[in-house]
Structures are given as C-alpha cells and as structure tokens.
Amino acid sequence: PSLEAIALDPVPFCHGVIPNFIQCPGFLDGLQRELLSLDFHPKCNDLYKFKQSDDLKKRKEPHISALRKVLFEEFREWLSAVTQVELEPTIDLSCAKYEYTDVLLCHDDELEGRRIAFILYLVPLWEKSDGGTLDLYSTDGRFQPQQVVKSLVPSWNSLAFFEVSPVSFHQVSEVLTEGKCRLSVSGWFHGPSVARPPRYIESLLPRSPHLPYDHEILYEWINPVYLDMDSQAQIQEEFEERSELLLKNFLKGEKFQLVCEALQKEDIKWNHQGPPNKRCYEKAEEGSLPDILRKCLEFFHSEALFLLLSNFTGLKLHFLASSDDENEEGEEGRAANCTGHSSSKPKQGESSQKANGDADQVDQPENDPQTKESDTKNNWNAEYGGFTSYIAKGEDEELLTVNPENNCLALVYRDKETLKFVKYVNHRSLEHPKKQQSRAGFWDFSFVYYE
Ligand SMILES: O=C(O)CCC(=O)C(=O)O
Numbered sequence: 329p330s331l332e333a334i335a336l337d338p339v340p341f342c343h344g345v346i347p348n349f350i351q352c353p354g355f356l357d358g359l360q361r362e363l364l365s366l367d368f369h370p371k372c373n374d375l376y377k378f379k380q381s382d383d384l385k386k387r388k389e390p391h392i393s394a395l396r397k398v399l400f401e402e403f404r405e406w407l408s409a410v411t412q413v414e415l416e417p418t419i420d421l422s423c424a425k426y427e428y429t430d431v432l433l434c435h436d437d438e439l440e441g442r443r444i445a446f447i448l449y450l451v452p453l454w455e456k457s458d459g460g461t462l463d464l465y466s467t468d469g470r471f472q473p474q475q476v477v478k479s480l481v482p483s484w485n486s487l488a489f490f491e492v493s494p495v496s497f498h499q500v501s502e503v504l505t506e507g508k509c510r511l512s513v514s515g516w517f518h519g520p521s522v523a524r525p526p527r528y529i530e531s532l533l534p535r536s537p538h539l540p541y542d543h544e545i546l547y548e549w550i551n552p553v554y555l556d557m558d559s560q561a562q563i564q565e566e567f568e569e570r571s572e573l574l575l576k577n578f579l580k581g582e583k584f585q586l587v588c589e590a591l592q593k594e595d596i597k598w599n600h601q602g603p604p605n606k607r608c609y610e611k612a613e614e615g616s617l618p619d620i621l622r623k624c625l626e627f628f629h630s631e632a633l634f635l636l637l638s639n640f641t642g643l644k645l646h647f648l649a650s651s652d653d654e655n656e657e658g659e660e661g662r663a664a665n666c667t668g669h670s671s672s673k674p675k676q677g678e679s680s681q682k683a684n685g686d687a688d689q690v691d692q693p694e695n696d697p698q699t700k701e702s703d704t705k706n707n708w709n710a711e712y713g714g715f716t717s718y719i720a721k722g723e724d725e726e727l728l729t730v731n732p733e734n735n736c737l738a739l740v741y742r743d744k745e746t747l748k749f750v751k752y753v754n755h756r757s758l759e760h761p762k763k764q765q766s767r768a769g770f771w772d773f774s775f776v777y778y779e
C-alpha cells in the first residue's frame with residue numbers, strides 16, 4: 329500500500345485509518361472466503377459477545393499466510409517508523425465476527441507488551457446506523473474513560489490502528505442490523521513494555537444502617553404467604569441448601585402495581601452511571617422519587633426486613649438475628665454453591681442490580697392470581713441480556729444466572745470470592761412486548777445485606 333498520505337490523529341489518543349489497505353485485486357475476496365470457513369467460537373462475558381476464530385498465527389491457508397506476512401513485515405516497519413514505537417515481529421492475530429446484538433464494551437486493550445492494536449475490516453456496505461462502530465473515548469485526569477468522542481465506521485478493506493496506552497479506551501458498539509456481518513482480522517504489535525500509572529481504585533459505597541421500622545411494614549408490603557413461620561422455615565431450609573432462591577410475587581399485588589406506575593413518572597431524575605468500563609445503567613436520584621418509591625426504599629432498609637431476611641437465609645444480617653454458627657449442617661449447606669464461606673461483599677462498590685429469574689424456587693404460593701399471567705406475558709428472554717451472572721473470582725465458570733422477572737425477589741448468597749455482573753441489555757430487548765414500559769430495559773431494586 330502507498331502509505332505516505334496517512335495522517336496520525338492524536339485525539340483522543342494516537343490512531344489512524346488506512347482506506348484501501350490491500351491493493352491486490354481479488355485478494356480480499358479470497359481472504360474472506362478462507363476466514364469464513366474457519367471455526368468460530370462464541371465468546372460471551374461481562375465485556376463482550378461475539379465470535380472469534382482459532383488463532384491465525386499458524387494457519388496455512390494462502391491468503392491468511394500472505395496477510396500475516398504483509399502485516400508483520402512491511403506494515404510493521406512502516407508503523408514503527410510513523411509512530412516512533414519500537415515493534416517486535418511477534419505475531420498476534422485472530423479473526424472476529426460481530427453479528428446482530430454483538431458488542432465489545434469499553435476497554436483499553438492493555439496487556440503486557442501490547443503496543444499497537446490494528447483491525448482490518450471485511451464488511452459489506454456499512455453505515456453508522458448499522459452500529460458496530462469502533463468508538464474512541466476521552467479520559468479524565470485519573471485515566472478513566474468518559475465519553476465517546478469519535479466513532480469510526482468500518483468499511484471494506486480499511487485498516488484502523490491505535491497505540492495501546494492507559495488512555496486507549498474504546499468499544500465496538502452493538503451491531504444493530506440483522507443479517508449484516510462485521511468480519512475483521514485484528515491483532516496487536518508488541519514491543520518493550522512501558523511504565524504504567526497505578527490502576528485507579530474506586531472507593532466503596534458507604535453502607536447504610538437499617539431504619540427503625542417494626543414488622544407492621546412487612547404486612548404492608550409483602551405477600552402474606554411469605555410471612556407465616558412455616559414458610560419462613562421452609563425458605564430457610566431451601567436457601568441453606570442452594571445459597572439462592574426466588575420469591576415470586578414477593579410484594580403485594582397492589583403495591584407492585586403502584587411501584588410500577590410510579591417508576592414511569594416523568595419527574596424522576598435518572599442519572600447515568602459510569603465510568604463506561606465499569607458500569608452502564610441509570611440510577612434514580614433519591615430526592616426526585618415519588619412518595620411510593622421512597623417508601624419502598626424505606627421498606628428495603630427497614631429493620632423488620634433485615635430480620636425477615638435473616639430468617640429467610642439463616643444469615644445474621646441483623647445483630648438480633650440468631651446465628652447458625654454452631655449448626656454445622658447449615659454451614660455446609662450455604663457453602664455448597666458458592667466457593668468459600670465468609671461475609672458477602674460487593675466488588676467495585678456496585679450498588680446495582682438485583683434481578684430475578686430462572687433459577688430454582690421454593691414452592692410457589694398457588695393462591696396468587698398473578699402467577700400465571702406474569703409467567704406467560706412478561707418473561708424476559710435471556711437473549712436480551714439483562715440477566716445477573718455470578719462468577720467465582722479469577723475463574724470463567726458461571727456459578728449462577730438470574731433472569732429478571734416481574735415482582736420476584738432473588739436472594740443470592742455471595743462471599744468475597746463471588747463476583748456479579750448484569751449482562752449488557754441489547755437491542756433485541758425492544759422485541760419484548762411492551763406492557764408498561766415505554767423503553768427498553770427494566771427496573772430493579774438492588775441491595776447488598778451484610779453478615
Ligand atoms: O473490531 C474493532 O473495531 C475493535 C476490536 C477490539 O477492540 C478488540 O478486539 O480488542
């Protein structure tokens with residue numbers, strides 16, 4: 329390629345785009361054919377959902393081999409010269425396929441030795457409205473991403489590259505068009521590592537003590553089937569065995585209705601939560617809440633509920649709650665699904681997300697007319713995202729997934745080694761029959777109670 333005219337753009341961090349990267353006619357069609365016949369593996373976690381090929385480092389296909397040679401010989405030398413970054417010939421190359429609702433959320437690419445990232449696109453005619461843009465973020469003084477300040481729309485045979493650094497925050501926005509495939513070959517050039525600033529650690533959210541309300545408040549809010557002693561004992565037994573449970577139709581029907589209606593009030597001020605590499609949802613400003621929602625929050629903070637939850641879980645969530653510490657069976661039971669056994673603590677000061685869903689449940693109250701209706705009409709499809717995933721720290725293995733469900737209280741035991749995230753809610757969620765909602769997504773009340 330003739331690369332004289334390619335300009336580097338330093339904002340928001342050093343990057344460039346080379347249109348018409350490969351000039352040999354027909355080469356890209358051959359390359360695309362080879363790439364599409366590779367095995368692709370679905371990749372899905374808190375950060376992304378897309379498909380990735382096997383490593384391209386050792387593939388013998390003629391076009392793939394030729395591309396590898398161009399990239400890691402000629403192109404590397406040119407790039408090294410224009411960016412003034414010393415680059416080694418280490419090969420790091422793979423192929424990615426992003427289709428409808430696939431996404432790669434905000435991240436910085438930082439990994440030992442990575443110096444420059446590059447992506448060659450093999451996409452059909454593509455517009456910004458198709459999604460799948462490579463978005464570049466600005467950062468604040470603490471090297472934390474702020475907002476997208478530039479969006480690069482992929483196009484056939486264009487190559488984007490950028491310097492990997494503590495501020496190289498970027499994302500692949502969600503692909504919005506069904507039937508369009510965003511195929512790319514991407515990788516990194518490696519070089520001598522550079523010193524990095526220490527990682528910014530967020531302070532944890534302050535914990536709030538319970539509010540002095542007695543058990544009256546429970547009868548005001550909670551479906552009475554959960555308040556008799558026998559069902560509390562049954563719930564506790566179940567929780568101690570499974571470390572999780574779902575209480576369907578948890579709030580009284582009329583309270584649930586009032587809460588749902590109030591959540592749609594225009595005067596609630598919803599504040600976007602960030603930074604975007606850590607979280608992405610809106611949180612209501614407490615001062616802007618209608619009365620019923622403020623009351624609902626008070627209920628979740630009430631001393632009576634701390635005690636009830638202690639009964640439900642066998643955990644000492646209130647100093648007056650009896651502890652199961654001497655009871656060995658209880659201890660083993662709780663430890664069964666979650667690794668280790670100590671107090672539950674949120675990671676990154678996450679205030680978010682309690683959802684509800686798909687897991688096992690205690691016997692359901694049969695006398696509630698809402699059960700069937702909400703089951704059939706309002707099921708949240710896991711393909712929309714929005715489920716809460718619990719994972720063991722340092723492992724990929726999923727411990728539990730909880731799908732959101734109307735008026736369902738999900739209780740999940742977490743220790744320090746258990747992390748959680750709420751999966752990105754994608755555009756498929758707009759297919760959801762809109763009963764009360766006027767927009768995508770859902771509302772939840774989420775709390776962490778400590779032992
Ligand atoms: O495909 C793109 O445009 C960027 C991909 C990316 O950021 C990555 O794979 O780390």
Ligand SMILES: [Fe+2]
Pocket residue numbers: 435436437445498
């Ligand atoms: Fe990246």
